[in-house]
Amino acid sequence: MPFNMRDKLNQLVERTSNRHVVVSVDIAQQTHVARVMNNSGIVIKRTFFA
DSSP states (O other), rough: OOOOHHHHHHHHHHHHOOTEEEEEEEEOOOOOEEEEEETTEEEEEEEEEE
């Protein structure tokens, strides 16, 4: 069975615990967004950059 990037992401999510936070950054042409989420996917902080 070939390796799938979605499988890799699912494995990483399953390994997170209460002591982890996930930082997500979306880089676009005009506006960039960064957000911090806890292990259950609840957004703690969301910030926009110009």
